[in-house]
Amino acid sequence: MIKRVAGTLFAAMAIGALAAAPANAxxxxxxxxxxxxxxxxxxxxxxxxxxxxxxxxxxxxxxxxxxxxxxxxxxxxxxxxxxxxxxxxxxxxxxxxxxxxxxxxxxxxxxxxxxxxxxxxxxxxxxxxxxxxTTSRPTAGTNIQVVSGYWKRIYNCRVDGFAYQLKEDAWTWRDSIRYVSQSTCNTIGGTSGSPVIDTASGKVVAVNNTANESGGRCTLNNPCEVSQSGQVTVRNGYKYGQQIYNxxxxxxxxxxxxxxxxxxxxxxx
The missing domain is CATH 2.40.10.10 (Trypsin-like serine proteases)
Known part of the structure; x- marks a missing residue:
């Protein structure tokens, strides 16, 4: 998962830092x-x-x-x-x-x-x-922003799809949002808990919680996706959030x- 951070070391270095937003966001x-x-x-x-x-x-x-x-x-x-x-x-x-x-x-x-x-x-x-x-399920292709209060930084991402099950170590999460892995969406430790905001509506559609950091399979900090048929997929570098519309x-x-x-x-x- 996107690790919790002990203390506030280096947090001040990121004050006001914003990743560049897409032109239409x-x-x-x-x-x-x-x-x-x-x-x-x-x-x-x-x-x-x-x-x-x-x-x-x-x-x-x-x-x-x-x-x-x-x-x-x-x-x-x-x-x-x-x-x-x-x-x-x-x-x-x-x-x-x-x-x-x-x-x-x-x-x-x-x-x-x-x-x-x-x-x-x-x-x-x-x-x-x-x-x-929000009370509406988001859709693939939606432009989203992950807004971190810990780092005072905004990450611009796009919904790539959804994981039927997301397994990480002892935990299994259902219907997780997967973000496109891109330079403006490079969430880090301390961004856990950030709201995921739909840029069109301004509403919260998810809570940011994890990323596959090094290509590992279903281990701590390396979640894997499990399909309805049981197929396991690892997406190195991809980020995930948990939906809140329900x-x-x-x-x-x-x-x-x-x-x-x-x-x-x-x-x-």
Whole structure:
């Protein structure tokens, strides 16, 4: 997986650094983006969220810890802090979680922290908004941007396709997005948890989580793709993210996770 980073060594060297965007892309900025101590993340809101709801921060499950292959965390007390960025990547202030609302590395690799502040309070204090989660499955060929709060860098990519299963060490993820491996899409350690943003809609379509770093087969930092028929394919250098279009169905009133809600397909305990 795209490794978590210990500490913040060299992070300042990347402030404001942007990969060149394709001419037809809408350039994202750092509005709503946060930096964790070891990963990236974003303030996000499902379409049904109210301004008065406690805000959510999305990252990877492996940014919480290297979770068990079948582990699910729901509504666990937490006090983690996040550095909120403005549009140009400068630090605005600190946000604090009250709980880890949901996290897993089973079938997907995602974590949601619930904050002590509402969306309205964050807007009033910092003048920034949350990023909207999509409810539509993206398509191949879509231009996307991976926005890293840890490195304060934006990576321009394109959806190449989807992996029926993506296997990495003990973990198996389903229907992962595969990004075209190109010079502007060279994500690195610390970009774990970055939102993957559709440049046409501006909505979050995935959370960035891994890459095949050296051509290995189904090992740590070298995921492999497994087709529905069981065929294994290794794509050296390719990057991957986990889709989130199915997650808003799991978030009910007050931004509370309800894994029994109609349409919710997130793994349960």
């Amino acid at each position: 809408v350039q994202a900025d750092f509005t709503g983006i946060v930096a964790l101590n070891n990963c990236s993340g974003s303030v996000v809101r499902p379409p049904s969220a109210q301004d008065s709801d406690p805000a959510l921060v999305m990252s990877n499950g492996h940014c919480v810890k290297f979770m068990g292959a079948n582990e699910v965390i729901l509504n666990q007390s937490a006090s983690r802090t996040f550095t909120l960025l403005n549009g140009s990547g400068q630090n605005l202030g600190t946000l604090r979680a009250t709980k880890l609302a949901y996290a897993t590395m089973k079938d997907t690799d995602v974590a949601f922290y619930q904050l002590s502040q509402t969306y309205a309070q964050i807007q009033q204090q910092y003048g920034t908004r949350g990023l909207e989660l 997650i808003p169905a799991c978030i009910g009133a007050g931004n509370q996770f309800n894994l029994s809600a109609p349409g919710c397909t997130l793994p349960r305990r």
